[in-house]
Amino acid sequence: MNDTANHYRAPGWFTRNVFNRAVARLTRMGVSVLGSRVLETRGRQSGQLRRTPVNLLTVDGHEYLVSPRGNGQWVRNVRADGGRLTLVLGRHRQSYLARELTAHDARTTQILRAYLTRWKAEVGVFFDGTGPDSSDAELAAIAPKHPVFELTAA
Numbered sequence: 001m002n003d004t005a006n007h008y009r010a011p012g013w014f015t016r017n018v019f020n021r022a023v024a025r026l027t028r029m030g031v032s033v034l035g036s037r038v039l040e041t042r043g044r045q046s047g048q049l050r051r052t053p054v055n056l057l058t059v060d061g062h063e064y065l066v067s068p069r070g071n072g073q074w075v076r077n078v079r080a081d082g083g084r085l086t087l088v089l090g091r092h093r094q095s096y097l098a099r100e101l102t103a104h105d106a107r108t109t110q111i112l113r114a115y116l117t118r119w120k121a122e123v124g125v126f127f128d129g130t131g132p133d134s135s136d137a138e139l140a141a142i143a144p145k146h147p148v149f150e151l152t153a154a
Contacts, residue, residue: 007070007145019070024053030090035118037087039065046081049066055122059114063099063151066115068123075147084154095154103143112139 016023027036039054045094052074057064078085083098101108117132124131127146130138 024051027089030092032089037089039074040078040086040088041074041084042081044077050074050077052086053117054087055115057111057115059111061137064111064115065146065149065151066111066134067117068115068126070126071147078149079126084149087151088108096151097154098151101135101148101150102130103140105148107150108143108148109136109139112143112146 020094023036024038027038031124035056035058036053037056039052039070041050041052042048043050044110050073054065054074057066078098079100084095086093086095087100101111112130113132113134116130116134120127120131122140128142130142
């Protein structure tokens, strides 16, 4: 595998043990923090339910998930489970089928730009200095490191 396929930046102690847990708890209580949801997937090896806080992005009426940290565990689990996932906000659960956009899909740079416009303060450090004002070419250059999934309600 090349470096892009292995690209992943693990969360630090504070993010993993404080921030993600606080956002996940609020989201489970029904409070969305800037679009947060709890993503539920089946572990690709254990088969156990895995939960991860994510940011749900809506662009032109379509819903997307972007992995700012790269090819992390939730990304690999979604791929291994044929794109099946559930997003949770409070008591509301919505099942989806996720279709991964390629880095060369024309929408990918648009989605990355919208994602960075909304959450750059939170996740900008993972995007190698690119931001919402970066050129399409700059966003296209980092696209292979940040999987984008278009969601369809199942």
